[in-house]
C-alpha cells in the first residue's frame with residue numbers, strides 16, 4: 064500500500080486554516096472570527112472533501128480502465144457515524160486540522176459536536192456495512208457502496224415521564240450536510256407497476272409509474288491507503304416536480320402530490336431490525352436502490368456503450384447482498400440482461416449467478432424476508448415472471464437430482480400455498496455463487512438448520528466470514544489514550560492497518576509499568592465518560608464503580624431482561640437484608656438500546672429498566688454500591704464514548720440466536736472483559752483471548768435444543784431459585800411502577816409461561832458468574848492483565864481481516880492493480 068499517497072499529508076495547518084477561512088468567506092459569506100461552530104464544521108468538511116477529490120477521481124478512472132474486479136456492496140443500511148474525525152484521520156489531516164483550529168481560535172471538539180450523525184441504519188448490519196466500506200478503501204480495493212439516502216434515518220429516542228420510549232423523526236438533514244454530492248448527471252429512471260406484454264418471443268414490461276433516482280455521492284477515504292472509494296446513496300425525486308395546471312385550479316396539494324409520492328420512497332428508514340413488516344413501500348425502497356445501482360454499475364463499467372458485452376460483467380464487478388433486503392436485484396439483473404440487452408435465459412443466468420453473493424445476518428426465522436407473491440406481481444410484474452421461471456427451473460433441477468417431493472416443497476423459492484410467498488433467502492442462495500454466515504457458529508447453524516436442504520445439495524456455496532470492526536473509528540478515534548499506549552508498547556502505529564500486531568502486547572501483560580499505564584488509561588476514559596454523561600444526560604456517575612455495559616438493539620433474544628432481573632435480584636437481596644451493600648463490588652450498570660416502534664415487549668422492557676434505575680438510584684440503601692443508567696438515543700457517538708470506559712461487556716444472548724455481534728469485538732479491543740454465552744462471535748473471542756480471560760456462563764446451543772424438545776417450563780426455574788423469585792415478584796408487585804401491578808404484566812406473564820429465549824433457565828448460572836466477576840474485579844491488576852490479553856488477542860476481529868476473507872473466499876479480487 065502506497066502510504067505516501069495520503070491526500071492530506073502535504074497540507075500544513077496554516078495552509079488548512081487559510082482554506083477553511085476562504086471557504087467561510089466565499090462559501091458561507093462569514094468572517095472566520097464571526098463564524099459559528101456549525102459554519103466552521105461545514106467549511107472544514109468542504110475543505111477536507113476537496114483534499115480527497117484528486118485521489119477519488121484517480122481511483123474512479125483506475126477502476127473503470129483497470130482489470131481489477133470491483134466490489135459492489137448492496138446494503139439498505141449504513142450506520143456511518145460522524146464523518147469529520149474519521150476523514151481527518153484517514154487522510155492524514157488530523158494534526159493540520161488541530162493547528163488550523165488553534166490558528167482560527169476554535170475548539171476542535173466544538174466543531175466535531177456540530178456534526179449530525181447520519182443514522183442510516185438500525186444496528187449491527189448497518190454498522191458492519193460502514194466498517195466494510197472503510198476497510199475496502201483501506202485495503203486499496205476498488206469498490207462501491209450502494210444504498211439509500213434516507214431523508215430521515217433511525218428515529219431519535221426519548222424517554223417520557225414513565226420511562227417509556229418515544230420516537231422522534233431524525234432530522235439529520237435539516238441544516239443540510241456537507242459530505243454528500245448530488246450527482247444529477249447520473250440520475251436513473253426506476254419504474255414500478257403496470258403489466259407485461261408479449262412482443263414476439265420477447266416479454267416487455269410496461270410500467271405505469273416511475274421515479275428519478277438521484278445519486279448522492281460520499282467519498283470513502285481509506286486509512287493511509289491513498290484510495291478513496293464511493294458510497295453512492297440514492298434519493299428519490301419526481302420527474303414532474305410540480306403540476307402547475309392543478310395548482311392553477313387552486314388544488315395546491317394536488318399540485319405537489321406527484322413530488323410527495325415519489326420522494327416517499329427514500330423518505331425514512333424502516334426502524335425494524337428483525338421482524339419485516341412486509342410493507343409495499345419497503346419493497347419499493349429495496350427495488351428502487353437496487354435497480355438504480357445495477358444500471359449505474361453497467362453504465363460505469365461500459366461508459367457510453369450502446370451494446371455492452373455483458374458476458375464480461377462478472378469480471379468487472381461482483382455484488383455482495385447485505386442480507387435479503389437487496390435480493391430483488393437477482394431478477395432485476397435477469398430482466399436487464401434479457402429484456403434490455405437481448406441475452407437468452409441461460410446466458411443471463413450464468414452472468415447473474417456469477418455476479419451475486421449473499422450474506423445472512425440472522426438466525427431468527429421471522430427475520431428472513433418472505434414477500435407475498437401477489438405484492439411482487441403487483442409492483443414488479445416482470446420480476447414476478449422471472450422469479451417463477453427461476454423457481455420452475457430450480458424445481459426441475461431438484462427433480463432431476465431425485466430430490467423427494469417433500470424436500471422440494473421445503474426448498475421452493477415460491478411457496479406452494481393459496482397465498483404464495485417468495486422466500487428471498489432461498490432466491491439469494493439459488494441465484495448467487497456464495498452464501499456466508501457472519502461467525503463460525505452462525506455459518507454452521509445456517510448449514511445445519513436454516514438452509515440445511517441447500518447446504519446438503521450445494522455444499523460448495525456455503526462458507527463463513529466472521530464479522531469485524533474498523534480499528535480506526537473504534538480504537539484510534541474512540542480511544543486515543545489506549546491507542547497511544549499500544550503504539551508505545553509496540554513501537555509504531557502500524558497495528559492500525561495490521562491489527563493482528565496487537566499480539567505483541569501479550570508479553571506486556573506481565574510488565575507492571577505497562578499494566579499501570581493501562582489501568583490509568585481506563586481510569587481516565589471512565590472520568591471522560593462521567594463528564595460526558597453529566598453534560599449530555601445529567602447523570603451523576605461514580606467513576607470508582609465497575610462500568611458494566613449492555614449496548615445493542617432491544618430484542619428478547621439479546622436478553623436485556625436477564626441483565627435487569629439480575630440487578631433487581633441484587634437490589635432485593637440488599638433490601639431483604641440478606642446482603643450487606645458494603646460487601647458488594649460497587650457497580651454502575653449502563654444500558655443503551657432502541658426498540659423497534661411496534662415491538663411492545665421490547666418497549667415494556669425499556670420502561671422496566673428506566674424505572675428500576677429510578678428506584679435503585681434514589682435508594683440510599685444501595686447508594687455507591689449499585690446504580691443503573693440508561694442514556695437515551697443510543698447511537699454511534701454514545702458507543703464511541705462508552706466502550707473505552709467500560710470494564711465489563713454483556714453479551715448474554717440465548718445460545719444460537721445472535722448471528723455474530725460486533726459490539727463484543729469493539730469492547731474486547733478496548734480492554735473490556737466479556738461476560739457471555741457461547742453464541743455468535745463470543746465463541747471465537749473466547750477461543751482467542753483464552754477461557755481464563757472470558758466470563759462464560761449458560762446453556763450452549765445443544766442444551767437449548769434439548770430443553771426445547773423436552774419442553775421448557777420457565778415457572779420451574781422461578782420456583783427453584785429464590786433470587787429469581789424475589790426479583791420477578793418485585794416486578795409483579797409494582798415495586799418499579801409505584802405499586803401499579805399491571806404495568807409489567809405482559810413481561811411477567813411471558814417470563815412465567817413462555818420465556819421463549821430462556822432467560823429464567825440461564826438466570827442461576829448468570830448470577831453465579833456475576834459473583835465470580837465481583838471476585839475477579841477486586842484484583843484490579845489481575846483484571847487489567849486479563850483485559851490486556853483481550854486486547855492483544857482481538858486483532859483478528861478487524862474488518863480489514865474480514866474484508867480480506869471476502870476477497871479470498873468470495874470476491875476473488877484484491878487491491879487495485
Ligand SMILES: CCc1ccc([C@H](C)CC(=O)N[C@@H]2O[C@H](CO)[C@@H](O)[C@H](O)[C@H]2O)cc1
Nearest residue numbers: 187188336337339424501721722723724725
Ligand atoms: C426486515 C427487517 C430486518 C432488518 C434488519 C435485519 C438485520 C439482519 C438485523 C441485524 O442487524 N443483524 C445483526 O447483524 C450483525 C452484523 O452481521 C450481527 O453481528 C448481529 O449478530 C445480527 O443480529 C433483519 C431484519
